[in-house]
Amino acid sequence: LLDCLVNGEISSHVSAGDRGLHYGDGVFETMLVAHGLPRFWQLHMDRLATGCSTLGLQQTPQNVLLREVQTVSAGHQTCVVKIIITRGEAARGYAPAAATEPCRLVTAYPVPADFGTDVAQGIRARICDLRLGIQPALAGIKHLNRLEQVLARAEWSDPMVQEGILLDSEDHIISGISGNIFLVSGGRLLTPRMDRCGVRGVVRAAILQAFKPRCEQRRIALDMLPEADEVFICNAVRGILPISRIGHWEYGAGPVTREIQQWMEQQ
Amino acid sequence: LLDCLVNGEISSHVSAGDRGLHYGDGVFETMLVAHGLPRFWQLHMDRLATGCSTLGLQQTPQNVLLREVQTVSAGHQTCVVKIIITRGEAARGYAPAAATEPCRLVTAYPVPADFGTDVAQGIRARICDLRLGIQPALAGIKHLNRLEQVLARAEWSDPMVQEGILLDSEDHIISGISGNIFLVSGGRLLTPRMDRCGVRGVVRAAILQAFKPRCEQRRIALDMLPEADEVFICNAVRGILPISRIGHWEYGAGPVTREIQQWMEQQ
Numbered sequence: 087l088l089d090c091l092v093n094g095e096i097s098s099h100v101s102a103g104d105r106g107l108h109y110g111d112g113v114f115e116t117m118l119v120a121h122g123l124p125r126f127w128q129l130h131m132d133r134l135a136t137g138c139s140t141l142g143l144q145q146t147p148q149n150v151l152l153r154e155v156q157t158v159s160a161g162h163q164t165c166v167v168k169i170i171i172t173r174g175e176a177a178r179g180y181a182p183a184a185a186t187e188p189c190r191l192v193t194a195y196p197v198p199a200d201f202g203t204d205v206a207q208g209i210r211a212r213i214c215d216l217r218l219g220i221q222p223a224l225a226g227i228k229h230l231n232r233l234e235q236v237l238a239r240a241e242w243s244d245p246m247v248q249e250g251i252l253l254d255s256e257d258h259i260i261s262g263i264s265g266n267i268f269l270v271s272g273g274r275l276l277t278p279r280m281d282r283c284g285v286r287g288v289v290r291a292a293i294l295q296a297f298k299p300r301c302e303q304r305r306i307a308l309d310m311l312p313e314a315d316e317v318f319i320c321n322a323v324r325g326i327l328p329i330s331r332i333g334h335w336e337y338g339a340g341p342v343t344r345e346i347q348q349w350m351e352q353q
Numbered sequence: 354l355l356d357c358l359v360n361g362e363i364s365s366h367v368s369a370g371d372r373g374l375h376y377g378d379g380v381f382e383t384m385l386v387a388h389g390l391p392r393f394w395q396l397h398m399d400r401l402a403t404g405c406s407t408l409g410l411q412q413t414p415q416n417v418l419l420r421e422v423q424t425v426s427a428g429h430q431t432c433v434v435k436i437i438i439t440r441g442e443a444a445r446g447y448a449p450a451a452a453t454e455p456c457r458l459v460t461a462y463p464v465p466a467d468f469g470t471d472v473a474q475g476i477r478a479r480i481c482d483l484r485l486g487i488q489p490a491l492a493g494i495k496h497l498n499r500l501e502q503v504l505a506r507a508e509w510s511d512p513m514v515q516e517g518i519l520l521d522s523e524d525h526i527i528s529g530i531s532g533n534i535f536l537v538s539g540g541r542l543l544t545p546r547m548d549r550c551g552v553r554g555v556v557r558a559a560i561l562q563a564f565k566p567r568c569e570q571r572r573i574a575l576d577m578l579p580e581a582d583e584v585f586i587c588n589a590v591r592g593i594l595p596i597s598r599i600g601h602w603e604y605g606a607g608p609v610t611r612e613i614q615q616w617m618e619q620q
Contacts, residue, residue, distance in 0.1 A: 090369050099366035100374060102357050102458055107367060107437070109499035110377030116445075141500070142507055168445065170374070173503075178383075178435065178462045180499065180506040180530055191369055195445045219486030219550075220522060223504055231498035232376035232447065233408070236440075237490055239447040240409060255487060263447055283486075 089158040090193040094150075104189055106172025109180065110230035112188075113137035114170045117288075118197070118323050119159040124167065125353060126322060127152070129288035134171065137227035143173055144188050151192070158194040166195040166323050172230070198324065205347065208330030208339050209248040209319070211262065213308070214238040217255045218283040226286040235263050249319055251311075251332065254283050259306040265321035266290035269314040270342040275301045276310075289320035289350075296349060316340035326350050356425040357460040361417075371456055373439030376447065377497035379455075380404035381437045384555075385464070385590050386426040391434065392620060393589060394419070396555035401438065404494035410440055411455050418459070425461040433462040433590050439497070465591065472614065475597035475606050476515040476586070478529065480575070481505040484522045485550040493553040502530050516586055518578075518599060521550050526573040532588035533557040536581040537609040542568045543577075556587035556617075563616060583607035593617050 090098050105111035115130045124130065131148050138145050155167050170191040176183050216238040224231070238250050250263045260278050261267050266287040269276045275297055280286045294301050311317070317329040317337050326347045328339035357365050372378035382397045391397065398415050405412050422434050437458040443450050483505040491498070505517050517530045527545050528534050533554040536543045542564055547553045561568050578584070584596040584604050593614045595606035 092369060098369050100369050102359060102365050102367050102460065104374065105503075107371065107374045107439075108381070108497065109503050110497055111500060111503050114375070141504070166445065172374075178433065180502045182503060182507050193369065216490050219488035219491075221486035221501070223483050224486075224500055229500055230375070230377055231500045233378060233491055233496055233498045234488070235447045236372075236376050236378050236449060237408070240449050 090191065091154050091158055092191050093189060094154065100189060100191065101175045103175040104172055105174060105176055105182075105186075106170065106189065106230055110232070111141070111182070112143070112170060112172030112230045113141065113228055114168060114230060115228060116166060116168045116322060117155075118164070119155060119162075119167050120164045122156050122159060124152075124155055126288045126292060129291050130322070133228060133286060133288060134169065137229060138171060140224070140227050141173070141229065142182060143171060146171060146188065146190055151190070154192040158192050162194060164197050166197055168193050168195065170230070204248065204327050205325055208328035210246055210331045211249040211251055211319070211329050212242060212247050212333060214250040214252050214263070215241055216252070217257070218252050218260055220254055220256070220282045222282050225283050226280045228285050239263050249327070249329070252284070253308060257308050259308060259311060260284040262319040265319040265324070265327065268293070268318050268320065269306065269310060270316035270340060271310070271314050273300065273342065275342065276306060277301065277303055278306050279303045287320060288322050289325070292353065293320065293346060297346070311335065316343045318343045318346070357458065358421050358425055359458050360456060361421060367456060367458065368442045370442040371439055372441060372443055372449075372453075373437065373456065373497055377499070378408070378449070379410070379437060379439030379497045380408065380495055381435060381497060382495060383433060383435045383589060384422075385431070386422060386429075386434050387431045389423050389426060391419070391422055393555045393559060396558050397589070400495060400553060400555060401436065404496060405438060407491070407494050408440070408496065409449060410438060413438060413455065413457055418457070421459040425459050429461060431464050433464055435460050435462065437497070471515065471594050472592055475595035475604075477513055477598045478516040478518050478586070478596050479509060479514050479600060481517040481519050481530070482508055483519070484524070485519050485527055487521055487523070487549045489549050492550050493547045495552050506530050516594070516596070519551070520575060524575050526575060526578060527551040529586040532586040532591070532594065535560070535585050535587065536573065536577060537583035537607060538577070538581050540567065540609065542609070543573060544568065544570055545573050546570045554587060555589050556592070559620065560587065560613060564613070578602065583610045585610045585613070
């Protein structure tokens, strides 16, 4: 936690009555900022707006957020910035009051230490035991109710395993714990739909735009995973991470993954 | 928000890095305190312990919590006290660090203004459009991921409707938004199982103990609701609330509900 602005003021605290704390009543974005420029800014802002709209939160002007992202990242060549928007402070009870002022946090963090090596060498993953619940009302947005991810990440401690693959309660593949998943199969890019659970990632959205003719959003059963030619995880901070192994299944970082990594470097 | 203790100190703020805010990584209890005595204290403590165990949070000693509940409620004849335990402050990322110190908030609130009248006259309810996702890993405990309840409560604004009935994605009846539900049918007390979603309420637990021979936990399909003789909601703060109407279906506050209300007054 390098620098933090709460509602535009330097602070390291939020109100004990904030609905983000009491109910997870809010949304967030995590982005990579290099030389003051947030990568995929507009896609982050689009998803944030969708999330606020889904939860009925007031929209925060983008220029306010951009200024604060640049303030907290000033002095850091590269850093991670997290924006949290909550419904703010309110009386006890689930009913959201219309007049509540949202609370916004903009915080800079250091980039992960392993940044770069995983991109080149690929990572090991496991299939998580926890199954995501199916909840179309919250699917796609990056809201603050993340206990499923916390429990799934707590399933293992082996530092050689860097990612967990999440399935839904019907054993469809949904995503990694902190990134979306793509399977490369016969030259096509397959990625799960995010209409019943999971988060619509910004890198996922950018790939779907840039490689549209070769992409397909679909339900992906678990048994398609060992059949895939290549598998990768994408994440706004860590980029395109080839998966080298899931349990006994091994994958090479093949030509399609390398092509998308090269495209990513230009973003 | 009358009085608030954060980790035992008078404060109205929590760290901006708290995992309760970032992920909803914690649990809570809301209780009625009259003359310094929290009603159903042991049942609240049992559920809190179960929740901490499910999430892998350090347990907080009960005597510490009781002292803090009595501190914040001092000077109020009757008040509501909410305890929140989060995993505390940590570096960015879902993985819960073993060494993290939990953060605890103990806050006093005024009792709801309508306290008492609803108990006598009954309340009107509606069937919510939102369906609860099925997630056995989090079912039963009172965790901080409450966006489903927030969205369900935002579905209506008619002040004459005081409660929403939540169904799961398979259209089983689960609970009210802020209380458990019982159906009285042929003299028997039916209440939904809490093994796939919903919260195991403390009043529900107390009723199941006190009226054991007449109680049954089971799956309850929506079509059993119009057939019920009596329906009530139970909640640690508001007590036993007869439901007088759900949409077009009307119910009297019958003899079994009144019997349980009388039992409740002695608790």
